[in-house]
Amino acid sequence: MPTEAIETILALAHAHATIARALEVQGLSFAELRLLFALRAAEPEGRRPTELARELQLTPSGVTRALLPLEKRGIVLREKDPGDARASHAKLTSAGSTVVGDAIGPAGERAAKLLRRxxxxxxxxxxxLLEEIGR
Amino acid sequence: MPTEAIETILALAHAHATIARALEVQGLSFAELRLLFALRAAEPEGRRPTELARELQLTPSGVTRALLPLEKRGIVLREKDPGDARASHAKLTSAGSTVVGDAIGPAGERAAKLLRRxxxxxxxxxxxLLEEIGR
DNA sequence: GACAATTACTTGAGTCGTCACATATCATCC
DNA sequence: GGATGATATGTGACGACTCAAGTAATTGTC
Structure with a gap:
């Protein structure tokens, strides 16, 4: 019965809306947090925007736009790839590492609260189970 | 360890991005589908925008904006509440019922495909488990 | 039965992301 | 070694949502 699959998907959407709303920490949106966590996991080389797009399920265009304000805030920097002039690498600045480090505590608390049941x-x-969905 | 809670939340966000991208059917976005399914479940009286906001985890403002294009397309209509002049009821039009009915099949297939594993x-x-999250 | 507080919704401004398209570089193959 | 196609990214226009503020109707209270 495919209707059951829809129900499950709708429950997922509902849960997502709940968490996205709850997980804003220190002036960072949930989307920004996801990006920063990905960059933190990519230390120290950084990540190419294209890889970030795949990891975060964004379009490359969306990554460009997401990085821009973070660069302006000095949280992220971009370096040209020496071997490929088309590409770049986004990294956390040291200030950015601090920001992410400081965010983990509160974010973890809120996440734990959401999952408290x-x-x-x-x-x-x-x-x-969730990891089975996106391949 | 709150970090584990974050991991789970990130997995949820990833799964959500995947499904939102996959579940566009017949010119309806996933967000629109969610709204229309809610209205379908509310037949025949319809739902007040405020209730929709709570159900879908949107702001009332978001509901206003989501309903507008659907009204223009003749999929949804709004009636004034006879007992409360502030309130209204959003319903599917008969054309809207058809649209939703036609969407269920393909949407179910895609949902089932996402959950195939x-x-x-x-x-x-x-x-x-998901239902435990949003209360 | 006036007036404050609450509720239901709308609207303006701004953020975040998409799609379609443009640009630049790289890779290949002849 | 130039054409052809793929890859990496940026941009304009627009869609979907939020927040803050506004309007209008309702409720409660004294």
């Missing part, structure tokens, strides 16, 4: 096992289970 | 039991489990 789930046991540790259920949380892990949820994560496993 | 999960068994029926896992899908139900996922849904239960």
């Amino acid at each position: 789930l046991s540790i096992g259920q949380t892990k289970q949820l994560q496993r | 999960l068994s029926i039991g896992q899908t139900k489990q996922l849904q239960r």
Whole structure:
């Protein structure tokens, strides 16, 4: 029954709306946090915008626009790729590392609060199931 | 460890981005589909915008803006509440019912495809876990 | 039964992302 | 070594949403 699949997808959308609303920390939107976490995981080389687009499920265009304000705020910088003049690498600045580091605590607290009704096992289970969706 | 909660939340965001991208059917965005499914569930009385906002985790303002193009397309209509002049009720038009009815098949197929790696039991489990998040 | 507080919705301005298109560079193949 | 196509990114126009503020109607209170 495909209708059940729709129900599940709608539940996912609802949960997402809830978390996106709750997870704004220190002047960073949830979308910005996702981007910064990705960059943090990419230390120290940084990530190419195209890779970020794939990881975050954005268009390359969306990555350009997302990086721009973060660059202006001095949280992110971009370096040209020495071997490929088309490409660049986005990295956290040292100020950016601090910002992300400071955000993790509060973000973790809010995330834990959102998942408070789930046991540790259920949380892990949820994560496993979610990871099956995007390939 | 709150970091694990963040991981789960990030997995949820990733899954959501995947599904929102995949679930566009017949000229309707995923956000529009969510709204129309809510209205379909509210047949025949319709729903007040405020209720829709709560159900869909939008602001009332967002509901106003979401309804507008659907009204223009003749998919949704709004009636004044006879008992409360501030309020209105949004309903599917009969054309709208047809549109939603026609969308369910393809939407269900795509939803099922996204969940193809999960068994029926896992899908139900996922849904239960997700529903715990938004209260 | 006036007046303050609340509720229902709308609107202006701004953010975040898309799509379609443009630009620049790289890779290939003849 | 120039044409051809793919790849990496940026831009204009627009869509979908938010927040803050505004309007209008309703409720509660004394």
